[in-house]
Amino acid sequence: MSSVETATISAPRARLNLSAIMRLPFIPIFILSVLVICAIFGNQLAPHNPTALNLGMALKPPGWVEGGSWAYPLGTDNLGRDILSRIIAGARISVIVAIYAIIVSGGIGAIFGMMAGYFGRTVDTVIMRIVDIQMSVPALALALVLATLLRPSLSTVLIVIAITYWSWYARIVRAEVISLKQRDYVALARIAGVSTPVIFIRHLLPNIMNTLLVLATLQVGQVIIFEASLSFLGLGIQNPDVSWGLMLADARSYITVAWWAITMPGIAIMLTCLAANLFGDWMRDTFDPKRRQL
Amino acid sequence: MWTYILKRLLHGLFSIIGASLLIFVITRLTGDPVAMLLPPEATEEMVRQMRATLGLDRPIWEQYLIFASHALQGDLGMSYRWEMPALTLLLDRLPATIQLASAGLLFSISVAVPLGVLSAVYRGSWIDRVGKTLAMAGQAMPNFWVGLILILVFSVSLGWLPAYGSGSFRHLILPAIALGSYPVAAQTRIVRSSMLDVLDSDYIKMGRILGASESVLVWKYAFRNAAVPLITVLGVYFAAMLGGTFVVEVIFAWPGVGRTVVEAVFARDFPVVQAGVLFTSVVFVTVNLLVDLSYGVIDPRARVNV
Amino acid sequence: MLANNRQQTSQPLLEVNDLQTHLVLGRGTLKAVDGVSFSLNRGQTLGIVGESGSGKTLTSMSIIRLLPKPSGRIVGGSIKFDGIDIVSLPEKEIAKNWRGNRISMVLQDPLTSLNPVYSIADQLGQPFRYHYKDMSRREIRDASIEMLRKVRIPAPEKRLASYPHQFSGGMRQRAVIAMAIAAKPELLIADEPTSALDVTIQIQIMDLFRKLQEETGVSIIMITHDMGVAAQLCDRVAVMYAGRIVEIGDARDIFKRPAHPYTQGLLQSIPKIGQRQKRLYAIPGQPPSLFNPPKGCRFADRCPHRMPKCDVYPPTVELESGHSAACWLLESKA
Numbered sequence: 001m002s003s004v005e006t007a008t009i010s011a012p013r014a015r016l017n018l019s020a021i022m023r024l025p026f027i028p029i030f031i032l033s034v035l036v037i038c039a040i041f042g043n044q045l046a047p048h049n050p051t052a053l054n055l056g057m058a059l060k061p062p063g064w065v066e067g068g069s070w071a072y073p074l075g076t077d078n079l080g081r082d083i084l085s086r087i088i089a090g091a092r093i094s095v096i097v098a099i100y101a102i103i104v105s106g107g108i109g110a111i112f113g114m115m116a117g118y119f120g121r122t123v124d125t126v127i128m129r130i131v132d133i134q135m136s137v138p139a140l141a142l143a144l145v146l147a148t149l150l151r152p153s154l155s156t157v158l159i160v161i162a163i164t165y166w167s168w169y170a171r172i173v174r175a176e177v178i179s180l181k182q183r184d185y186v187a188l189a190r191i192a193g194v195s196t197p198v199i200f201i202r203h204l205l206p207n208i209m210n211t212l213l214v215l216a217t218l219q220v221g222q223v224i225i226f227e228a229s230l231s232f233l234g235l236g237i238q239n240p241d242v243s244w245g246l247m248l249a250d251a252r253s254y255i256t257v258a259w260w261a262i263t264m265p266g267i268a269i270m271l272t273c274l275a276a277n278l279f280g281d282w283m284r285d286t287f288d289p290k291r292r293q294l
Numbered sequence: 295m296w297t298y299i300l301k302r303l304l305h306g307l308f309s310i311i312g313a314s315l316l317i318f319v320i321t322r323l324t325g326d327p328v329a330m331l332l333p334p335e336a337t338e339e340m341v342r343q344m345r346a347t348l349g350l351d352r353p354i355w356e357q358y359l360i361f362a363s364h365a366l367q368g369d370l371g372m373s374y375r376w377e378m379p380a381l382t383l384l385l386d387r388l389p390a391t392i393q394l395a396s397a398g399l400l401f402s403i404s405v406a407v408p409l410g411v412l413s414a415v416y417r418g419s420w421i422d423r424v425g426k427t428l429a430m431a432g433q434a435m436p437n438f439w440v441g442l443i444l445i446l447v448f449s450v451s452l453g454w455l456p457a458y459g460s461g462s463f464r465h466l467i468l469p470a471i472a473l474g475s476y477p478v479a480a481q482t483r484i485v486r487s488s489m490l491d492v493l494d495s496d497y498i499k500m501g502r503i504l505g506a507s508e509s510v511l512v513w514k515y516a517f518r519n520a521a522v523p524l525i526t527v528l529g530v531y532f533a534a535m536l537g538g539t540f541v542v543e544v545i546f547a548w549p550g551v552g553r554t555v556v557e558a559v560f561a562r563d564f565p566v567v568q569a570g571v572l573f574t575s576v577v578f579v580t581v582n583l584l585v586d587l588s589y590g591v592i593d594p595r596a597r598v599n600v
Numbered sequence: 601m602l603a604n605n606r607q608q609t610s611q612p613l614l615e616v617n618d619l620q621t622h623l624v625l626g627r628g629t630l631k632a633v634d635g636v637s638f639s640l641n642r643g644q645t646l647g648i649v650g651e652s653g654s655g656k657t658l659t660s661m662s663i664i665r666l667l668p669k670p671s672g673r674i675v676g677g678s679i680k681f682d683g684i685d686i687v688s689l690p691e692k693e694i695a696k697n698w699r700g701n702r703i704s705m706v707l708q709d710p711l712t713s714l715n716p717v718y719s720i721a722d723q724l725g726q727p728f729r730y731h732y733k734d735m736s737r738r739e740i741r742d743a744s745i746e747m748l749r750k751v752r753i754p755a756p757e758k759r760l761a762s763y764p765h766q767f768s769g770g771m772r773q774r775a776v777i778a779m780a781i782a783a784k785p786e787l788l789i790a791d792e793p794t795s796a797l798d799v800t801i802q803i804q805i806m807d808l809f810r811k812l813q814e815e816t817g818v819s820i821i822m823i824t825h826d827m828g829v830a831a832q833l834c835d836r837v838a839v840m841y842a843g844r845i846v847e848i849g850d851a852r853d854i855f856k857r858p859a860h861p862y863t864q865g866l867l868q869s870i871p872k873i874g875q876r877q878k879r880l881y882a883i884p885g886q887p888p889s890l891f892n893p894p895k896g897c898r899f900a901d902r903c904p905h906r907m908p909k910c911d912v913y914p915p916t917v918e919l920e921s922g923h924s925a926a927c928w929l930l931e932s933k934a
Contacts, residue, residue, distance in 0.1 A: 149321065255450060269434075273434035
């Protein structure tokens, strides 16, 4: 058993060194930090109540435009709600969706991917067939079915994300595990009779962690856009909860009179996704120097 | 070659069966199918009849077989909003969706391919950087927002193009751009990296040795090799396009499958939703199949090796 | 082997004079070719022998002007082809009127030299399409079949429609050679053309080079690390070490009377048939870094005859007609 223990130590892992830290993507990290702060302290930060109606102040343009007021820096929507406050409030849903997607789809995907790669044969075939099936139904289509069957809500969005996005992790983790399985320390552990759960947690998981992290960051932008799309269609978050997609849905009818109501929430989505994607690219370059197609 | 085609066909068939099973299970798990498949004002008699048609008193796998055999005969239920078979309704709307999805894919490819090739040929130059920035921005914008901004700029402010509707080429432009802007980044990246590999290869060097001009080398010899990785994932992008049509069709009031299904969701017209999703999956699997087969035409190695 | 002098005129086909080629890399400038001079007559074969990193490949890439971009550049010297200095010619002119039909080349690996997604017919047609614009499709087809026949590929009519993956390694290299000589170049550079092939195929390909030279009178530069290959095929041999030619001469002279200690070492490292050696001889040590090459003799650190004088670069000494070497040991013979 002790020989297996020492073998574990030799498992290769990427480490951050000083020069890598110097090349950190500071702007994306800053944007993502702002997002998380808004999600946690949104109520304290917002200048106005994001859901309070004020019809007297409806459709005010942003502060720098003629007729606008700096009390509502990004303007107001058709019901007189402050757009800046609503964007801050909407950050919470985006962060919830992103974290949930990472934990649930990443978790399910990692487990199934490891099982498919490690056990091979029938287990592999069954899991990969399920992945194929999963991939032949577009996520949004699945969301439509669920939204009809259940009521549209945050939980429908979360269920669809759980059902849909794991397959992506599973495919890549599987490939990774197949190559890991050939390595000596895993083979040794198997011969030494180490139990399967222990092999998974002690020997496989640490080695696929980098890949999982890279996949997760690259996925954040996708799920945020997915949530926004569903909410925009009216199949996701419902009023009075605040979501950027929902804000765009509300603003759509006023496109000819209030360009800011269309523009601002979209910019919030774009900045968030851009930051997440840039951060993900940096992660990939740092942790995946072989530049496989992730 | 023929065993390859047969294998792919079986694979595709399996995926479609799987997709139908998935939808079937979800439907049965989440509620009373009879209530979903009949209009709210259905009579007692209609309910009894529907229960019999669906075989709800039989075991679950038999229910699936009934569902599948109906589906195979083209019976995906009646739309009670449109009062016509769901399949007929969707087939009616399909051409518009295919048109839009193809136009979107065409847009993304016709931006991504030149951008990717030029970024590779002039790597590190300004064109490489511009390409990267454009592509990154495209990937960070939800297609419905791109659609709204396009309407804001080209319809509301400039008045150049119609904001919604269909019927002419001018109607197609904005929805196609909205739909096609998202995958540009990923496609550019694929083209660029495969092009870089190919341009570095010995056979391109050999072409130079023989006296080929750079344009022949890049656009004839390197391009076909570099296109192979893009083509292998084209099916995935077409699927993304089909997924995207749900939203884009709603924004631009495009009379396709997507908008019909989304409207059916709100009308709680479940037969149409179910049929629409099944239908989308079938189209998606078929497209993937065609892509896989065409890959064999472009890369002769695939014809024998698989 | 040396009988191929029929086309020899007074002027050599190729005269390389003090060629200097550098690779400008992030870490610094690599002086890969540092003052190389040689000449090659029509119809002759020159072998350039050296270990990897000696600058032999970059010398040939300088001649055909295909240096790695953007790092490679010719910084000094001249390359006269038929009396014209081609170093100063613009890239477009080289691509259009020189590569393929005056200077051509065969690369090391036949597996990667052919484009996997185009048929042999298409690829073999390239030189004709680039250099004989008025040829019809039929004529190109016929000419391609003729080229395949020339490189001894059986049933060429049937082979034309094949794809590279349907060819064996040896056949692919034959096809590449056919492409390279199709537009009748005067100079053919072959960069280790057989090192990726089996030994039996190697011999066949070498034989093919010899026959093609007899038939077409093309001049060949054969780049190799294998003294045996050089002995088989070359009229003259230049031995390169660390960016410079240390010895050059007729193949016979080089093999019978190697003058430079490095050449002697290379010859010692060839296993000899029928002579059982305890172990194969290998020259100890590593060649010097070419980022900052030593001022003196570059082989000094590995040389068994090292002297204090070797800190100064030795003069080139002519030993007999056309045979010279750069070593202080030869000072007395000058």
